[in-house]
Amino acid sequence: MSKQEIVLNVNGIDYELKVNVTATLVDVLREEIGLTGTKVMCNEGACGTCTVLINGTPALSCMMLAVDGEGKEIQTIEGLADQETGELHPIQKTFVERSGMQCGVCTPGMILTAKALIDENPEPSEGEVREALSGNLCRCGNYQRITECVLTSAENLKNRSTK
Amino acid sequence: MAQLGHFAPQSLKEAVSLLREHGGKAEVIAGGTDLLMRMKKGETPPDLFINIGEIKGLDYIQYDDKDGLRIGARTSIFSIVNSSLIKEKFGVIAHAAATLGTPTIRRQATIGGNLCNAAPSADMAPPLIVLGAQLKIKGSNGQKGMPVEDFFTGPGQTRLNRNEILTEIQIPNPMPNSNAVYLKQTRSRGADLAIVGVATMAVMDGEVIKDVKISLGAVAPTPIRARKAEEILKGKRPDDNLLDACGESALLESSPIDDVRSSAAYRKKLIKILVKRAIKKVTESEE
Numbered sequence: 001m002s003k004q005e006i007v008l009n010v011n012g013i014d015y016e017l018k019v020n021v022t023a024t025l026v027d028v029l030r031e032e033i034g035l036t037g038t039k040v041m042c043n044e045g046a047c048g049t050c051t052v053l054i055n056g057t058p059a060l061s062c063m064m065l066a067v068d069g070e071g072k073e074i075q076t077i078e079g080l081a082d083q084e085t086g087e088l089h090p091i092q093k094t095f096v097e098r099s100g101m102q103c104g105v106c107t108p109g110m111i112l113t114a115k116a117l118i119d120e121n122p123e124p125s126e127g128e129v130r131e132a133l134s135g136n137l138c139r140c141g142n143y144q145r146i147t148e149c150v151l152t153s154a155e156n157l158k159n160r161s162t163k
Numbered sequence: 164m165a166q167l168g169h170f171a172p173q174s175l176k177e178a179v180s181l182l183r184e185h186g187g188k189a190e191v192i193a194g195g196t197d198l199l200m201r202m203k204k205g206e207t208p209p210d211l212f213i214n215i216g217e218i219k220g221l222d223y224i225q226y227d228d229k230d231g232l233r234i235g236a237r238t239s240i241f242s243i244v245n246s247s248l249i250k251e252k253f254g255v256i257a258h259a260a261a262t263l264g265t266p267t268i269r270r271q272a273t274i275g276g277n278l279c280n281a282a283p284s285a286d287m288a289p290p291l292i293v294l295g296a297q298l299k300i301k302g303s304n305g306q307k308g309m310p311v312e313d314f315f316t317g318p319g320q321t322r323l324n325r326n327e328i329l330t331e332i333q334i335p336n337p338m339p340n341s342n343a344v345y346l347k348q349t350r351s352r353g354a355d356l357a358i359v360g361v362a363t364m365a366v367m368d369g370e371v372i373k374d375v376k377i378s379l380g381a382v383a384p385t386p387i388r389a390r391k392a393e394e395i396l397k398g399k400r401p402d403d404n405l406l407d408a409c410g411e412s413a414l415l416e417s418s419p420i421d422d423v424r425s426s427a428a429y430r431k432k433l434i435k436i437l438v439k440r441a442i443k444k445v446t447e448s449e450e
Contacts, residue, residue, distance in 0.1 A: 045264070060267050063195060
């Protein structure tokens, strides 16, 4: 198996890596870089758990080659909080305050997908939230609260930006 | 032999020459959602991945009144779903795209990839076939065209030569007084491959079917066109007996198998039901 030298920009940091050409992005994030916030569940593109943001838009990191992440801005759940103060992102805060997670495995993918949604559509309807998250499975079945958290987060972010 | 690695050429010309140089050992990767899936299921990875994501001019949706719609092969399914132009003028294409995968898969997956992966259940194939879409293919010997209908040769197999790349999908303007639909049956309401997918297009002359096309997915080794079923309808007024005969004919033109998604027996029932339903939808006058 031949290796390729690449530089991956993850959460604003450049990582110089030597990876298997066939390695998926999620495997490199978790095993090579050590960012285990990104979870893997189905590992075949069906559950949304491994979602990361690539140049701001959601991507399934189990369904892309790590080498194809080169030259792009990759954001994982670890990159969402304020990198200097450690203060959680408003969406993360809402998930904590309003019990947006139970076991927590789907949570990083849910939050990043929600962030991309709110960035694109700051005032989503409940239907739009459910549609945007329809590829993110929560096997605890916490969809009601997750949906409420995303709607509340959108409102909080809107209020914050108009302050 | 050692693995050769991964290239992201900047131009189509470079991509084609890499393909020619490495023969059958190289594979084009676009969104990667199908190729990675095949590797995860145990398929040997190619020696060389050629990522076409860096090539400019493969990701576009263009329209003009005369020639119709042109979609770059690297265009994401997401862009197709969200194109107001496609939604308005080629609704069946937008609808079929919206049934493919999850929202995030649709951002990664591409229309060219859906066709080149050549799954019998490929959602984009039946609607493109009934709209008479053509493919533009670039190879080391220049360019060629081919109807989508003739593109597939078997599961995962197409007429694309090893040194060729699909570059564009061309969809002519719909005929006046025509209507098209894509009906897809899945196991659940969520993202899934089709158990059976049916696209129909009909041109009506009052209550009479002037022209009609029927294409089915997931019922044979490739997406197919049910020509005999079409002939039954042409020049007729649709009624229950006619639609039953049409559904029966479509069934005879299919060769469904048992797989993880459905038994062949259930597929056979679905073919008749969905074909009838899809013909009804495109032949009933809109109130």
